[in-house]
Amino acid sequence: MSAEQVVRVGVLGAGVVGSQVVRLLTEQADELAARVGARLELVGVAVRRPNRHADIPAELLTTDAAALVAREDVDVIVEVIGGIEPTKDLLLTALRRGAGVVTANKALLAEHGPELYATADAVGTDLYFEAAVAGAIPLIRPLRESLAGDRITRILGIVNGTTNYILSAMTADGMGYDEALAEATRLGYAEADPTADVDGFDAAAKAAILASIGFHTRVGAADVYREGISAVSASDVAAAARLGSVIKLLAICERTTATGPDGGPVESVSARVHPVMVPRSHPLAVVDGAYNAVYVEAEAAGRLMFYGPGAGGAPTASAVLGDLVAVARNRVAGGRGPRESAYAALPVQPMGEVLSRYHIDLDVADRAGVLAAVAGAFAEAGVSISTVRQEGRDDDASLVVVTHGAPDAALAGTVASLADLESVRQVTSVMRVMG
Ligand SMILES: NC(=O)C1=CN([C@@H]2O[C@H](COP(=O)(O)OP(=O)(O)OC[C@H]3O[C@@H](n4cnc5c(N)ncnc54)[C@H](O)[C@@H]3O)[C@@H](O)[C@H]2O)C=CC1
Ligand SMILES: N[C@@H](CC=O)C(=O)O
Ligand code: NA
Numbered sequence: 006m007s008a009e010q011v012v013r014v015g016v017l018g019a020g021v022v023g024s025q026v027v028r029l030l031t032e033q034a035d036e037l038a039a040r041v042g043a044r045l046e047l048v049g050v051a052v053r054r055p056n057r058h059a060d061i062p063a064e065l066l067t068t069d070a071a072a073l074v075a076r077e078d079v080d081v082i083v084e085v086i087g088g089i090e091p092t093k094d095l096l097l098t099a100l101r102r103g104a105g106v107v108t109a110n111k112a113l114l115a116e117h118g119p120e121l122y123a124t125a126d127a128v129g130t131d132l133y134f135e136a137a138v139a140g141a142i143p144l145i146r147p148l149r150e151s152l153a154g155d156r157i158t159r160i161l162g163i164v165n166g167t168t169n170y171i172l173s174a175m176t177a178d179g180m181g182y183d184e185a186l187a188e189a190t191r192l193g194y195a196e197a198d199p200t201a202d203v204d205g206f207d208a209a210a211k212a213a214i215l216a217s218i219g220f221h222t223r224v225g226a227a228d229v230y231r232e233g234i235s236a237v238s239a240s241d242v243a244a245a246a247r248l249g250s251v252i253k254l255l256a257i258c259e260r261t262t263a264t265g266p267d268g269g270p271v272e273s274v275s276a277r278v279h280p281v282m283v284p285r286s287h288p289l290a291v292v293d294g295a296y297n298a299v300y301v302e303a304e305a306a307g308r309l310m311f312y313g314p315g316a317g318g319a320p321t322a323s324a325v326l327g328d329l330v331a332v333a334r335n336r337v338a339g340g341r342g343p344r345e346s347a348y349a350a351l352p353v354q355p356m357g358e359v360l361s362r363y364h365i366d367l368d369v370a371d372r373a374g375v376l377a378a379v380a381g382a383f384a385e386a387g388v389s390i391s392t393v394r395q396e397g398r399d400d401d402a403s404l405v406v407v408t409h410g411a412p413d414a415a416l417a418g419t420v421a422s423l424a425d426l427e428s429v430r431q432v433t434s435v436m437r438v439m440g
Contacts, residue, residue: 011046012333015079017070017095018086019052019061021193022109022136024169025322026083027061030329037326041333049073051086074099081332083325084108087197093117100124100132105332107325109136112201115210115226118217122345131335131342133328138211139164139322140298142313143327148218148301148344157219160258162299163292164211166194166316168234168254172280173293175242176251182235194295194316205233208256208278216258216276219301221349224258224276230356232279239288241280244366244405244434250282251290252436256299261354277355282364282438356400357414362391364407366434367423371402375428379404382422386415 015031016023030037030047038044050061051070058066067073074095084098084106088245092113096106108114114121114137116396123176125132135145139162150159163169170189174180180188189195194202201207209229216224234254246254258276265271283290284295288310292298297315302308314320335341369375376393383390389409396403400424424432 115213136324166295212256230277
C-alpha cells in the first residue's frame with residue numbers, strides 16, 4: 006500500500022465508546038494517515054437509532070450492521086456494541102471474509118475467544134482487543150508482546166471502573182451505594198446492564214482474558230470464581246476502616262506449583278474476583294474512582310504495575326484507536342498481530358483449594374468460654390488464627406479475627422460453624438484480606 010491508499014473502517018455501535026472512536030477517527034484523520042501510511046476511511050457506522058447521532062454524517066449511518074460487516078470493501082471492523090448476540094455472528098462474518106477486527110467486548114472474548122481466534126487464524130487476519138481490559142491502560146499488548154519472553158506468575162488488580170468508583174465514593178464520601186452507581190452510569194462507566202459490573206461478571210470476564218494470555222491456557226468466564234460488591238455493606242466498609250484498610254474489588258490470577266503424587270511439580274492456574282480488604286499503605290488502596298491498576302509479576306521482570314483510566318468514552322476510545330492503527334499498519338505491511346497462545350493448557354484450580362486470608366467480625370455474648378468456643382471452630386477446620394481482637398463489652402462485645410492463609414473451602418466451613426455457635430449472636434462481616 007502507498008500513502009495514497011486507504012484502509013476502510015466500519016464501526017459497530019456509536020454509544021459512549023463508539024461516538025468517541027468516530028470523533029477521534031475524524032479529528033485526527035491526517036495524523037493517523039501519517040502514522041499508518043494509509044488513510045483510515047470511515048465508511049459506515051452501524052447504530053440502532055440514526056436520529057440520535059446528529060454529530061455523525063448521515064450518509065455513514067446504517068441500521069444494518071450485518072450488511073456493514075459483510076461489505077467486501079471494509080478492511081477493518083471496530084465493534085463497540087457489546088453483548089454476545091448478534092455481536093458474535095457479526096464478528097465471525099467479518100473475520101471469515103478476512104477483515105481485521107478490533108473489539109472492546111470482554112464478555113464476548115471471555116466466552117467465545119477461542120472461536121474468534123480460530124476464525125481469525127483460518128484466514129490469517131487480526132483480532133485486537135486492548136480496550137476490553139482496563140480501558141485506556143496498555144495491558145493486553147504488554148502481556149501478548151512485551152512480556153512474551155518471560156514467565157508470568159501472577160496478575161492482580163482493579164479491573165472494573167464502575168465498582169471502584171462506587172467503593173471509593175462509599176469509603177471517602179460516605180455516598181450511598183445506589184447514588185454512587187447512578188453517578189457511575191451517568192459518567193458512562195457502567196455496562197448497559199450494570200449488574201455485569203456490581204455482580205463481578207465484567208471483572209471476571211477480564212480476569213479470564215488476563216489469565217488466558219498470561220498463562221498460555223484457556224480460561225473462560227465460567228472458570229473464574231466470582232463475587233461482586235452488591236453484598237458489601239456500610240458495616241464492612243467501617244470494619245475495613247478500623248483495620249486500617251479499604252475494600253477493593255480485585256481480580257486475582259495465579260499460577261501455582263504443587264507437589265504431585267510422584268513428588269514432581271504440578272502446575273495449575275486460578276482466577277478469581279471478589280472484594281478484598283486492602284491495607285491503606287498498599288498502592289492499590291489509593292486507586293480511586295474509575296481508575297484501574299494491575300500488577301503483573303513475572304519471573305525475570307519482577308513486579309510491574311499498570312495504572313490509568315479503566316473506563317469512560319474517550320479513554321476507552323484511545324485503546325480502540327491504538328488497536329485500529331496496529332491492525333491498519335499490519336495490513337499496509339502485509340503482516341499480522343499475535344495469535345492465540347494456549348499451548349500450556351494448565352488445569353484450573355477450584356476456588357475451594359485456593360489459599361485465602363479472612364477477616365471475620367463476630368457479634369458475641371461477653372461471657373467465659375466464648376473465645377475458646379470460637380478458637381475451637383477454627384482449630385477443627387485446621388485454620389490458623391493470625392490475630393484476635395475483642396471490642397466493647399457486655400451486650401456490645403464483638404470479636405475480630407484475622408486468619409492466616411488457608412484453603413478457601415476450610416475458611417467458608419469455619420464461618421458456617423461460627424454462625425452455628427450458641428455464643429455467637431451474629432457473623433457481622435466476612436471479607437478476604439490481602440496477603
Ligand atoms: N463504557 C466504557 O467505559 C467501556 C466499555 N467497554 C465495552 O465497549 C462496548 C461498548 O460500550 P459502551 O459504548 O459503553 O456501550 P453503549 O451502550 O453506550 O453503546 C453501545 C451502542 O451500541 C448500539 N447497538 C446495540 N446493538 C446494536 C446493533 N445490533 N447495531 C447497531 N448498534 C447497536 C446501542 O444502541 C448503543 O448506542 C461494550 O462491549 C463495553 O463492555 C470497554 C471498556 C470501557
Ligand atoms: N463497565 C466497565 C467498563 C470498562 O471496561 C467498567 O466499569 O470497568
Ligand atoms: Na486496556
